[in-house]
Amino acid sequence: MSRKVDTEQTQRVVLNLHDWRGDLATLHKQFHDWPITGLKELAALSRDGAIIQIVRRD
DSSP states (O other): OOOHHHTOOEEEEEOHHHHSSSOOOHHHHHHHSSOOOOOEEEEOOOOTTOOOEEEEEO
């Protein structure tokens, strides 16, 4: 993801977490503790189809 943002291919990303079994709080903390410069928005699609906003910078 950081490579796509660094090369200016995108500023917004959606992660499909349908098969992911990790902790959402940990994922959220990861992106706030280690921000990706140039990433304006990161959303995730959860297992149950909910859209979760992880990063939002304008």
